[in-house]
Amino acid sequence: MTHAPMTNSTLSYGLKMNWGEWRPQESILKNIEETLQLALVPNSEAQKTVQDRLNVMQNLTDFSNYLLFILGSSSYSEDIRSLSGILLKNNILLVYTRFSAEDSATIKNECLRLLKDSSREVRMSISNVIVIIAKDNLKTWPELIPFLVKTFVAQDEFSEISLTTLFKICEELITSQKPQDEIYRITKEVFPKFVEYVAVDKCMVRQDIVRLTNQFLQDYFQVMKQSVDLGAYLRNVMRLANVEDMDLQKHICHTFVIYVENQEPTLLPHLHDIICYLMEKCRHEDQDVALQACEFWLATTKLNTCRDILTPYIEKLLPILLKNMKYSSTELNMIKDSLGADANNKDLSKDISPFHMKERNVGDGEEYFSDEDLEGSNDDFDDFYVGWTLRKCSAASLDSIACKFGEELLPLLIPLISEMLRHSDYLVKESAILALGAIAEGCMLGLKSELPDLVRYLICSMNDEHSVVRVITCWTLSRYVSWIVSIRTDNPEEFFVPVMTILLKHFVDDNKRVQRAAISAFCIFQEEAQLKLIPYIDFILEGFKYGFEKFHCRSLYLLYDAIGVLAQSVGSHLSKEEYVNKLLPPLMSKFTELNNFCDDHFIAVLECLSNVIPALEVSFLPYSETVYLHCLQLINDTLIACINYQQYPNEYDPPDKEPMNVAHDVLYSMALGLKTHFVKYVTNSNLIYLLYTTMQDGSNLIRQTSIALYGELIGLCYPFLASNVNEYIPLIIKNLDEHTDGVCNNAAWVIGKLCSVMGSNIQQFLPEILNAFVHILRAPAIARTMHKTVAISLCIIFFVCPDVTIPEMDVIVKNCCMLVRNVRDSDEKDLAFRGLCEIIIRHPEFNKNYFIFFCDAAASWINIRIDLKEIIRNVLLSFKQQCGDENWAQFYCQFPEALKMKLHDLYGV
Structure with missing residues (x-):
């Protein structure tokens, strides 16, 4: 095949040419045509030649013109035109921003013309080009959406491509993070037509319309509420409820979930029909349809009106949830390789979850960690790689419903669960134990009289022959440990020791999932037991020792967690020589044998050490x-x-x-x-x-x-x-930036430490420090650690540099009082109070209405040093004297009785 050579003069052709006047140069056009033809040859040598030529052609300033010319000309074959469209899309991605406004307008007009081309392939190609241009240029193409909507509504041979293009543009819009007003500009034009069309009998794209509408409702509910009649959309969706298409059924269920999540009023007249429909779909043979229907109950439990909504249906709903908590065949198939005696098998890559360390903040002289109690590894009754399933959603729904209804559920639940526990199918029995765990938080009080027998039953179930039963029993036991460790009994051998023992025993279970579930449950047991573990430290360390010898990666990660929790629970009681000699050698052996600093296992050992030391x-x-x-x-x-x-x-x-x-x-x-x-x-x-x-x-x-x-x-x-x-x-x-909570907290804490050792030598840095502190404290979120730390450090500044002045001193001091009162007794709190007293004494103009906050803070002490008590007492008496007896009586009568008693007991005031 011959082709015209490309020269430098060729490449510069059309540099300043206007689109309206543009005409293709025959030699270049021929060259591009031949290259496109060669691209259709399934030969690696030919493809290399094509790529080389395209790399050169890419430098043509009007390459897009040629591609658009070929795409729009019916004299070329469909294959050549379609390939030209693909290249045009890729080229526009690179060069569109360089086009003049006039050239851009011409390209856009040509795109709209070609969207009605007789060739379907060309229409598909130009649709992709339109989407690429529209992605960042919708504002400058105001005629596009009306054109597409009009063509779609016409319901002719070009409706399909217009609808497809609208779908693509809207899907891009979902991920674009554009301002809501720009989203609204599109949704108000597009979605009213979609809502109408979804009810048309001949509509062939219902699934796509409902799916896309749901996506926008999920992400932009308030925008969609302004754009479409949500009542009409709901009615149209309900008309589709009995379609056989399972994907559409999932989307319909999702619509109902979105409406209830957003408490959409148009749902209320149809609530009975929808609930009945969803209970039916929860029984659907397709697990995905049933799962999407089940999401409705979980969403409903987030509402204050949950009890009102679900009460009429609860008797029918509970058996459905319980039945769906049984392992599905799909789930069992996914975990089939981990059901037997696999403790000696190495972990597969899918079994090894990434290690996530805790964040450390410091303040008040103590440590603060942010950590989710039952996330990740503790949710081990189903392996994380199985994902969100109908079983898990049903269990979560039952958990939330139990929290809303409490012990009222028990007369309905207990007979059902009891029957399941006696079932011959061990998977039904397993789901019943899961249900017992799910209702623990909401029904604990109602189960109080049953708990002794229940815990004994769970201890026995820990020896069940089926590993899935042992796994779920570990989790369910963990849900009741607060009762197990707090029950008042003179005999710890009754529940405390047996539960601790059975969990430790299953650290070395012959099944790895049971090992992990036992360790996770034992971590929760330790967190609840705290100092009650002290008599059993040696026994616990023996269990850990076996774990070091037997565990593979994922179980080891959890063992490191368990060691860290033990250290935090018993503190320095772990420092006895015999305990150290049991714990440290195996732990340090793991530390020294791992030379790869980036290895997750090494990081896990390091984090364990940080908790133990x-x-x-x-x-x-x-x-x-x-x-x-x-x-x-x-x-x-x-x-x-x-x-x-x-x-x-x-x-x-x-x-x-x-x-x-x-x-x-x-x-x-x-x-x-x-x-x-x-x-x-x-x-x-x-x-x-x-x-x-x-x-x-x-x-x-x-x-x-x-x-x-x-x-x-x-x-x-x-x-x-x-x-x-x-x-x-x-x-x-x-680093005193409130937008980075942990960093700001630590920086403020360090400032307090520096003030306590530097004294007035920190004076040169105070303008910047005070400016940052005041900015943070102007609108304090009282519960946040960062604000307490800032308040303490600011009060320490008041102590070491009592002559400082700051804007709105009385408001800031009031905020400091409110924050410092919530700090536990410590050296830092002692210094902070000395600073508060100094600043109040030196600023007699301190707002008298705020003095009650100082009184409240002063009453927060449990163990206070004698000299500080005298200082605070003098501040209180001085204020009382300044007020006079009558004003003080009026002021004092505002105090709660508990505060009056505390001030009298501590300071004699």
Whole structure:
């Protein structure tokens, strides 16, 4: 095949040419045609030649003109025209923004013309081009949507492509994150026609219309409420309720869920029919249809009117939910490889979930973690890779319904569950145990008299021959541990010890799913039991020891969690030599054998150590140097990798910073646990200089943990930090940003620590600090840790620099009082109160109406130092004296009785 050569003069052709005047150059047109023809040859050599030519053609400034010309000309074959359309779409993606307004208008007009081309292939191609142009240019193409709607409504041979194009544009709109007014501009034109058309008998795209409308209702309900008659849409959807198409049935069920989630009033007249329909669909043989119908009950439980809505149907609904809580054949097939004795098999890649560490914030001298109690690994009664199923949705719905109805459900539920427990099919029995767990939170009080027998039954079920029964029993036991550990009995052997023992026993179950479920349940048991575990620490560590010997990856991750929870539950009671000798050797063995810092297993061990070290205190000293050096090396290596990537991004991959974050966390824990013994490591290493870098890292988590570590070092070895502390303070001030909660909290805490050791020497930095603190406290969210920490640090500033002035001093002091009252007794609270007293004494203009907040805060102390008690007492008496007896009596009568009693008991006022 011959083709005309392309020269530089060829490439520059048409550079300034207007579209209206544009004419193709024959040699170029021929060349492009031949290239498109060659592209149809299924030969690798031919395809390489085509790619080379296209790379050259891409430089033509009017390449899009040629492609559009070929696409719009019926003299070419459909294959050539269609291929030209594909290339045009790709080319427009690259060059459309360079077109003049006139050229763009011409292209758009030509696109609309070709949407009515006689060739279906051409229409499909040009539809894709339209969608690409419209993606970022809908505002500058106001005639597009009306044209498509008009063509669609005409119901001729071009309606299908117009509808397809509208669908594509709307789907792009869903993910575009455009402003709501722009979304509304489209929805008000398009969706009223869709709502009408979905009810037309000959409509062949009902499923697509309902699916797309649901997507917009899900994401833009209020916009859609303004755009369409939601009552009409609901009525039209209900007319489709008996269609056989299962995908459409799912979408119809989803419509009802969206309406109830948004408490749409047009649902109410049809509620009875819809509920009856959904109960029927919950019995559907197709699990996906049944699941979508079941979502309605879960959505309804979120409403305040849930009881009113569901009460007339609850007797029929409960058996449906219970039946659907049985494992489906699909679920059983997905977990079939993990039902037997698989404890000696290595974990498959799908069994190993990523490790997620907890975030650390510090404040009030203690640690704060954000963690979801029953998310992720604790939801192990069904493996996470099975996904959201009808079984899980039914269990969640029963759980939520039980929380709304409470013990009223029990007369209906107990006979049903009891019958299921006696069933010969172990899968039915398993679903009954799941149901017992699901109702635990809502029906605990009503089950009180049954709980002894219930717990004994669950203990027996832990020895069931079927692993799925043992798995679900672990979870259900975990739902009742609050009763198990709190029941008042002189005999812990009755429930506490048997439950603890049976869970530990199944740490070494021959099935890995049971192992994981037992560990997860035991973590919850430990969290509830807390100090009640102390007599059994040795026994628990024996169970952990077997776990180290037997577990594979995923079970090991959970074991590390269990060790961390034990440490947090019993604290320094874990630091006895015999306990340390049982726990640390296997844990440190895992630590030293893992050399890959980015390995999830290594991160899990590190995070476990960060939880354990504060409890072990100086007992950790024999292992501390190894851990310290590993952490330091990890931080060094990561920072070097960051520099390499920044300088040579094409040669190096961006480093994973998560291990470095956990390393900071471990070092922080070592500082907490080892206290002054940690100082020798700091003074003989470059840790402080590394922190100067990591405190400026782009990751919030890295800055959060490095600032926390620096703050702890202030208390341990400030003289060592003092020589260059002025270089670090600006970095800390820069992180006083309320939009990064954990970072801001830690930075504010560090400011308080610095004030307590620097005193008035911090004066030069106060303007910036006070500006940031006041900004954060102007509208405090009282429950947030960050605001409490800021308030404490600001009050410490008042103590060390009592002459400071800030705008709206009385409002800020009032806010500080409200926040500090919720802080537990501590050295920081002591300093904060001394600051509050100083500032109130020095500002007699302090708003008298706010003084009640100081009184309330003063009453929050449990154990207060004698000298501080005297200071507060003098402030109270001084205020009383200034008021005079009559005004004080009026003021004092506003106080709640509990506050009056506390002030009298503490301060004699």
